[in-house]
Amino acid sequence: MTAASPDRAASAPVATAHQVPLVDAEPASQGTTWAHRHLLDLDRVTWPEIELVMRTTQAMKEVLGRPIARVPALRGSGVTILFYEASTRTRVSFEVAAKNLSADVVNIAAASSSVSKGESLIDTIRTVEALGARMIVIRHPTSGAADLAAEHFSGSILNGGDGWHAHPSQALLDLFTLRERVPGGDLHGRKIVILGDVLHSRVARSNxxxxxxxxxxxxxxxxxxxxxxxxxxxxxxxxVPGHGRFQVTSDIGAALRDADVIMALRLQRERMAAGLLPSLREYAARYGLTLERLALARPDALVMHPGPMNEGIEIAPEVADHPRSVITDQVTNGVAVRMALLYLLAGTGVAGAGGAAAGPTGAAEALGG
Amino acid sequence: MGVTIDGSGAIGRRIADLEISRAWLVDPIADREGPGEIVVHDGRLEAVTWLDAAEGAGVEPGGVIVVPGFIDLHVHLREPGFEDAETVASGLAAAAHGGFTTVCAMPNTEPAIDDAGIFGRVLAAAGSSGSPVELLVYGALTVGRRGESLAALGELSDAGAIGFSDDGAPIRSATILRNGLLYAGMLGRPVVDHAEDPALTEGAEANEGLVATVLGLKGWPVAAESGPVGRGLAILADVLRDEPRARLHFTHLSTAAALDLVRRAKAAGLPVSCDVTPHHLALTDEWIAGSRAWAWQSDADPWLGAARVAGPYDTSLRVNPPLRDRFDAAACLAALLDGTADAVVTDHAPHTRVDKAVEFGLAANGISGIETAIGVLLAAVDADRLPLRRAIAALTSGPAAILRAAGWPGARGLVEGAPADLVVIDRSETWLVEAASLRSKGKNSPLLGRELPGRVLLTVADGRLAYEA
Structure with a gap:
């Protein structure tokens, strides 16, 4: 973590947003602060910290409900969205989130930058930093790329998905969506099934x-x-004490029986070429989430998908559009979660600045200031 | 104990007079260990005196030890073609710093060492380096290491090739392996195989297991090594009927499965040998997740509960074959203890910073390891996992036997009259591995920042000064 010296972080300009005093919306958040300069994965994020993200997301969602969904929280802060993979949903979601917070947003698609001329990731990160970015949202096809970027950037890295490794903002928006929709908002003991191409899925790993x-x-x-x-x-x-348990099975019947939530994953067509599956048809027949299979789950079971969907392959169109599908909520909540993450990270990228690191967080009211 | 050396200073200079009194001598070549004294005059071991119990009272194996010069059967010196990463001169300097007085260079240079002309250039580079460290060189088994047709094995052998290898790449074709074993056997040289099934390792980034799964790295299966080892043994058994001198050596074996195959083949009398590396026996794939515990320190707790003290995806840990789990690491150590593994090799693989300062999946494979090998083995000795004499044997008598079978006359051990070829190591001292402390141009060591036991004080090769602290 060569670039992560406290001195460098402390000498960074203070984001104006955090000079605005924040009023806590929920007493429960007292004492929990966001201590991570980067968000690379959720493996070392504690449950109280996840709850802080959830509360902050709730506040952001209230902002999104306003006629003008824009607050000055990140005014003057440079946010660079650096995507080395094609993406519409996640990239736009981050862009909208950053703009809603009044950040100065720069979009870099790898194909249209000097990256295609062979510039290394580290050089690109340094260039983006020199151009004023305080936060980088990075999407990259290689596992560990966000960690590498974090080592060479003095601001904050928000991992927008690296290889098969992690997609923390997706997992957090999934969690937020579930807590909104599951009765009582409590997932304890709820049977959640992640169905599909787990091996190549950063969404599954972060979840x-x-x-x-x-x-x-x-x-x-x-x-x-x-x-x-x-x-x-x-x-x-x-x-391991303290590590969540989960089960794995290739028996879809056993998996779906009495499930509270089913999250279908996208199946990439190149898996067939790699000899991992006989055919798309066979996959759809055996592992596609159909209405028939949905009936195995609890009557109020929710259906999720991180997108983009291959309708008719991993998920039947009638299931994707089913009243119990929360796929659209996931997209909507994605913006709020990413606003919350940008906001919380902005409070740590500058040591000693107010905001999230300084104490109670999350008031829509203050954000409106 | 005392070391007095007369007129040292310049690397390559003949040792006029050297006296080492009251040190712990370990000579696996003579199969002897104990307190003793050594006198070198004009480059020759003039006197080697073994002290009896009374005379040697107070001389401990934990202090200064004197051992025969180490032999490394597997190094990459990168010349010609990749001089930014290493040159013959810098590689030999690094070898001497690590206590090695003989190294065997792999032919995966650019161009590959597949004819006598290139072979001669590499030897000439060693000569002009001024280093007294002996450079032995393997010839490529196939033209351009492409695995298609046999290289000029006879001419390479005449030029001095110590064996043949396409290392860095496996020998894909069973036919080429069979013919190579036959032809090299006829020449009295071993074939050194880098056992890897390229179909199973396509795109692979880390040992297939828990760490790779959690970190989202493509798994490198155990069968990618054990499969080709099994195939190689079957072909060797076949070839022996026609050419009893055929010999097959598997280098850098990393898995219990492959080592078990070799163990059984040896028990059945096949002329097969193998080696393991310090990193495969002491480090694990858990290091990629941020652990820095030696393999033998990992207890029964699964990795998920283990301490992660460093960041993940450190590309200095990317190596072929990959660092395995602690069970395979323990199997490498066990293979050394029971003689299944004949030698420890460093697979010294220096790389430039540019080739490592990239995403984990894009980083070059290899660890710059020739200077840290003895320290890693001594860490195992200090942890009571490896007897000192076995550790030294794995770097001296073990590899010497393989080279002698190929006609090499060296490694006579600590015997009077022989040219002095020895290393003096102070086991009571540690040293800090840092980029600046490595003589190799390759700073790609996962041990940077770590204190290693056993400081090399002096390396003497062929009666001449190779390294002095």
């Missing part, structure tokens, strides 16, 4: 940390070739 932390009865379900290695992870977790 393992957050959903087990929430106390859910988490199941992963996929054909054996798309879940290789997770049996061992499940076995290892079962033996």
């Amino acid at each position: 393992i940390w957050s959903l087990t932390a929430a106390g859910a009865d988490l199941w992963l379900c996929a054909p054996a070739t798309l879940m290789r290695g997770f049996e061992r992870w499940a076995a290892a977790s079962a033996g």
Whole structure:
């Protein structure tokens, strides 16, 4: 963490937003502060910190409900959205989130920058920093790229998805959506099934940390070739105090039976070429989330999908559009969660600045100031 | 104990007079260990005196030890072609700092060492380096290491090639392996195989297991090593009927499965040998997640509960074959203890900063390890996992036996009359591994920042000064 010296962080300009005093919306947040300069994954984020994100997201959602959904929280802060992979949903979600907070947003798509001329990731990060970015949202096809960026950036890195490794903002928006929709907002003991290409899924990996932390009865379900290695992870977790347990199975019937939540994952077509699956048809027939299979779950079960969907493959169109589908909520909440994350990280990128690091957080009222 | 050396200073200079009194001598070549004294005059071991119990009272194996010069069967010196990463001169300086007086360079240079002309250039670079460290060189088994047709094995052998290898890449074709074993066997040279199934390792980034799964890295299966080892043994058994001199050596084995195959093949009398590296026996894939515990310190708790003291995805840990889990690491150590593994090699693989300062999945494979090898082994000795004499044997008598079978006359041990070829190590001292303390141009060591036990005080090769602290 060479670039992470406290001195450098402390000498950074203070974000104006955090000079605005914040009023706490919920007494429960007293004492919990956001201590992470970067958000790379959820493996080391504590449950009280996750709850802080949830409360801050709630405040942001209230902001989004206003006629003019824009607050000055990040005015003057440079946020660079650096995407090395094609993405519409996540990139736009971050962009809208940053603009709603009045940040100065720069979008870099790898194909249109010097990245395509062979510039290294580290050089790109340094260039973006020199151009004034205080926060970088990075999406990259290689696992660990966000960690590498964090080592070479004096501001905050928000991982927008790295390889198969992590997609923390997606897991947090999934959690927020579930807490909104599950009766009582408590996931303890709720059976949640992540269904599909777990092996290549950063969404599944990040969700393992957050959903087990929430106390859910988490199941992963996929054909054996798309879940290789997770049996061992499940076995290892079962033996460690403080680590959430989860189950893995390739038996979709056992997985879906009495489920409270089913999260279908996107199936990439290149998995067939890699010899992992016989055919799309067979996958759809055996692991697609159909109305028939949905009936195995509890009558009030919720359906999720991180998008983009292959309708008719991992999820039937009637299930995607089902009244119990919360897929649209996920998209909407994505903006609020990302506003919350940008806001919380902005409070840590500048040591000693007010805001999230200084104490109680999350008031829509103050954000309106 | 005392070391007095006369007129030292310049690397390569003949040692006029050297006296080492009351040190712990370990000579696996003579199969002897104990307190003793050594006198070197004009580059020769003039006297080697073993002290009896009364005379040697107070001389401990935990103090200054004197051992024969180390032999490394597997290094990459990068010349010609990759001189930014290492040169023959810098590599030999690094070897001497690590206590090595003989190193065997792999031919995966650019161009590959696949004909006598390039072979001669590499030897000439060693000669002009001024280093007394002996450089032995493998010839490529196939032209351009492309695995398609046999390289000029006879001419390379005449030029002095100590064996043949396409290391860095496996020998894909079973036919080439069979013919290579036959032809090299006829020449009295071993084939050194880097056992890897390229179909199973396509895109692979880390040992297939818990760490790779959690970190989202593509798994590198155990079967990618054990499969080709099994195939190689089957082919060797076949070839022996026609060419009894055929010999197969598997380098840098990293898995219990592959080592078990070799163990059984040796028991059945096949002329097979193998080596393991310090990093595969002492480090684990848990380091990629941020652990810095030696393999033998990992207890029964699964990794998820273990301490992570460093950041994840450190590219200095990216190596081929990959760091395995603690069970495979323990199997490498066990193979050393029971003789399944004949030698420890460093697979010294220096890389430039540019080739490592990238995403984990894009980083070059390899660890710059020749200067830290003895320290890592001594850490295992200090932890009571490895007897001192076995550790030294793995760097001296073990590799020497393999080279002698290929016609090399060196490594005579601590015997009077021989050219002095020895290392003096103070086991009571540690040293800090830092970029600046490494003589290699490759600073790609996962041990940077770590104190290692056993400081090399003096390396003498062929009666000449190779390294002095």
